[in-house]
Amino acid sequence: MNFKKQLLASSFFALCGIAQATPLMPAPSVPAKSFKMIDISTGTVLAEHASEEKTEIASLTKVMTAYVTFAELRNGTLDLDDTVLISRKAWKTDGSKMFIEAGKKVKVDDLIKGMIIVSGNDASVALAEHIAGSEKRFVALMNNYAQVLGMTDTVFANATGLPTRTEQHSSARDLANLATRVFKDFPEYTHYFKEKEFTYNDITQPNRNRLLNESDxxxxxxxGYTARSGYSLMSSFQEDSREIVTIVLNSDSVADRFMAAKTLTNYGFRRFTNVQPIVKGDAITTMPVLYGDTDQVTVYAEASLTKTIPLGVEPISEEIYLVAKLGQNGENKPVLFAPVEKNYIVGTLTAYHKDEEIGSVHLITKDKVEEGNPLKKIKDWIKLKLSS
Known part of the structure; x- marks a missing residue:
C-alpha cells in the first residue's frame, strides 16, 4: 500500500485542527453493563462503555491467578512437572471443581488446566498455597502484580473470585489490560485458554467458554458468574494478524454475555483494519552532507509502525500520508557534518490518518560517512558560506 509523503524542515508544526478518527458505524448496543474491546496487536481501543466501573468479577479473577503462576514458571521457581500436595482447604473449596482429593499429589500442569479450562476453585487454591505457602500470601502477590500492571480499579481478596466479605473488585478497563499482558508476557502459556475440555480423575468437563466452539x-x-457479579466473559479472537480482546461484565444471562462478546468482536474485526504505513528499513529521503567523502546520505525508517484505524468510505491509501521532519543543524537547513556514524538519528517520520497523527518513528542514517579530503572540506566550506 503506497502512502503519500511530505518532507518538512524542523520548523514543522501541527497540521490544522486534528479531528478524532471515528468509525462510520458506532459501537453496537450490547446486553452488558460495562465492556471494553482492544486490538492488542496495536493497543488500540475499539469500543468501551463504563469501562472504569468497579464490580466483582467472579472467576475472571483466575486470569490473575494464572498470570502469577505463569510468572513463577518463567522465573524458574515453579515447573509444570512439579507435584502439589493437595490440602483439605483446597479440596473443600466451594463452587466449580476439578475434583482433586486431599492428601493426593497433582502436577502443576494439571492444576493449571483444572483452573483455566474447567474453572476449578479447588485447583486455584491448590496452586496459590503451593506457590506462596497460603492463599492469603498469594493474594498479596496478586495485588502486587495488579499495581505493577497499572490495574488501579482492582483489589483481589482470594485466588478464585468466590464471594467474600472482604473487598474485591475490578473493571473492564483493568481486565482488558490484564488480558493484554497475559498474551504479551506469556505467549507460551496462552494455549491453556483455548482448550475445549479437560479430563481428570476420569471426569471430563467442557470449557465454559462457548465461543471456542463457534470458530477456531x-x-x-x-x-465468570456469581449472583453479585452477574455473567461475565473475557474473550480473545485472532485472525489475519489481528488479536482482539473483549471484556464483557455484568450481563443478565449466559446467552447475553456470549451475545455481547460476539457482537462486539464482529464489530471490532469488520469495522477496523490494521495498517502499516511505515516499514523498518524503508528509504524515505536523502540528506546533504558537508565535509564528508560523499555529498549526501539516504535516511531510513528506524522501525515499523502498525496501527488500527476505522474503515471509511475512501480507500485507506488515500486517507493516510507521511510527513518526514529533518532536524536543523544549528542555523543551517537540514544538513549533516562529517563524520556521521551509522544509525545516527536525523529526524522523525510521522503517519497521519485524516489529519490525525497515528504514530511516528525515528529517521536514521544506515551508512557511516567519513571525513573528506582537505580539498573537499574547503569546497564545502565555501558552499556553506555562500548559502548563509
Whole structure:
C-alpha cells in the first residue's frame, strides 16, 4: 500500500485542527453493563462503555491467578512437572471443581488446566498455597502484580473470585489490560485458554467458554458468574494478524454475555483494519552532507509502525500520508557534518490518518560517512558560506 509523503524542515508544526478518527458505524448496543474491546496487536481501543466501573468479577479473577503462576514458571521457581500436595482447604473449596482429593499429589500442569479450562476453585487454591505457602500470601502477590500492571480499579481478596466479605473488585478497563499482558508476557502459556475440555480423575468437563466452539479464531479466555457479579466473559479472537480482546461484565444471562462478546468482536474485526504505513528499513529521503567523502546520505525508517484505524468510505491509501521532519543543524537547513556514524538519528517520520497523527518513528542514517579530503572540506566550506 503506497502512502503519500511530505518532507518538512524542523520548523514543522501541527497540521490544522486534528479531528478524532471515528468509525462510520458506532459501537453496537450490547446486553452488558460495562465492556471494553482492544486490538492488542496495536493497543488500540475499539469500543468501551463504563469501562472504569468497579464490580466483582467472579472467576475472571483466575486470569490473575494464572498470570502469577505463569510468572513463577518463567522465573524458574515453579515447573509444570512439579507435584502439589493437595490440602483439605483446597479440596473443600466451594463452587466449580476439578475434583482433586486431599492428601493426593497433582502436577502443576494439571492444576493449571483444572483452573483455566474447567474453572476449578479447588485447583486455584491448590496452586496459590503451593506457590506462596497460603492463599492469603498469594493474594498479596496478586495485588502486587495488579499495581505493577497499572490495574488501579482492582483489589483481589482470594485466588478464585468466590464471594467474600472482604473487598474485591475490578473493571473492564483493568481486565482488558490484564488480558493484554497475559498474551504479551506469556505467549507460551496462552494455549491453556483455548482448550475445549479437560479430563481428570476420569471426569471430563467442557470449557465454559462457548465461543471456542463457534470458530477456531476464538482463542479463550475465561467466563465468570456469581449472583453479585452477574455473567461475565473475557474473550480473545485472532485472525489475519489481528488479536482482539473483549471484556464483557455484568450481563443478565449466559446467552447475553456470549451475545455481547460476539457482537462486539464482529464489530471490532469488520469495522477496523490494521495498517502499516511505515516499514523498518524503508528509504524515505536523502540528506546533504558537508565535509564528508560523499555529498549526501539516504535516511531510513528506524522501525515499523502498525496501527488500527476505522474503515471509511475512501480507500485507506488515500486517507493516510507521511510527513518526514529533518532536524536543523544549528542555523543551517537540514544538513549533516562529517563524520556521521551509522544509525545516527536525523529526524522523525510521522503517519497521519485524516489529519490525525497515528504514530511516528525515528529517521536514521544506515551508512557511516567519513571525513573528506582537505580539498573537499574547503569546497564545502565555501558552499556553506555562500548559502548563509
Amino acid at each position: 479464531s476464538y482463542t479463550g479466555m475465561k467466563t
